[in-house]
Amino acid sequence: MRTFLKSLAIVLALIGAASGYVWWNYDAVVTMILKPQTATAGDITEESFGLVTADGRHFAIGDLEGALSTFPPSADAAPRPLVLFVHGFGPDPDGAFGLYTMGELAKGASADVLMFNWPSWISMTEFPVLSAKAASERLTILLQNMAELRGPGKALADRPVMIVGHSMAGEVFRHVAEAATDLPKGLVSRILFAVPETALPDHRLWMEKLGFADEVFVFVNSDDPALQVTTRMYNTARLGRTLTNLDGSPEPLAQNVDYILLDPESWRHYFFVSGQRSEAIDQIFADILKTGAPALKNDYLRPEPAGNVFVVVGPGAEGS
Secondary structure (H helix, E strand, O other): OHHHHHHHHHHHHHHHHHHHHHHHOHHHHHHHHOEEOOOOOOOOOHHHOEEEEOOOOEEOOOOHHHHHOOOOOOOOOOOOOEEEEEOOOOOOOOOHHHHHHHHHHHHHHOOEEEEEEOOOOOEOOEEOHHHHHHHHHHHHHHHHHHHHOOOOOOOOOOOOEEEEEEOOHHHHHHHHHHHOOOOOOOOEEEEEEEOOOOEOOOHHHHHOOOOOEEEEEEEEOOOOHHHHHHHHHHOOOEOOOOOEOOOOOEOOOOOOEEEEEOOOOOOOOOOOOOOOOOHHHHHHHHHHHHHOHHHHHOOOEEEOOOOOEEEEOOOOOOOO
16 A cells, blocks of 8 residues: 555656646647648638627628628617627637627627638647638638628628737738738728737738728737747747847838737737736727727827837836
């Protein structure tokens, strides 16, 4: 019995040590496993892409009018804003948490929310960078459909349209910007990139091509745990984490973008949903989503010398 207990104690100690190592070296361990996708997954079909409403109904990419028809008219008959939510990496983006996120965006923006759903998950070991490129082609089609519905008397004629792109959606939009240069100006009021998982170097070259958006905002969080992992995986600074390259050099910024630095206010990857945000971030994100540039005068934001960089200085933050 004594021998058994001694062996059990050794096993538990080894498990504890291994768990402690993984805890303190989480990003290094994950990057040993997670690698960028090298071949497009064979099971991706047109049915892998679609539109999802906040109540969980699914529509084909080409049935934008059908999806829009599910939204009830506003109480005062005024045109209700529309938010297009483009999710990032992970399984079941249209599952319970994804629908909850859409509900949070709807409350924050007083808007209807529609998700662009794309195959953002292959396995625990493959990061779907090629799937993101395939998604950009379908997203471009969706944006073209939106442009057609902006005409007089059509479904989007008077509706302000905003886009929220979370995490790896940044990679999707990189391809959109590089390939779809003919989208009409003013198609959407603003794009909010929430901690975009895409490379920092040369990001301005594609972001300045997003001329179909009147305004573009990028939320940056140096403490984001997911982007800490991808920084190590790619050995390249990530746009959603920093505006400084790994060698310490500053990266030229896009002139059509306003950058919001969240730290030290948040370390969450989903900083804009209830339970994962601060009072300051809650107000700033919702106000920018609703009103755009005027919200940059918020008392919780401190402008930096660069002119288009702002730091959150909410309750308890350094410099507040």
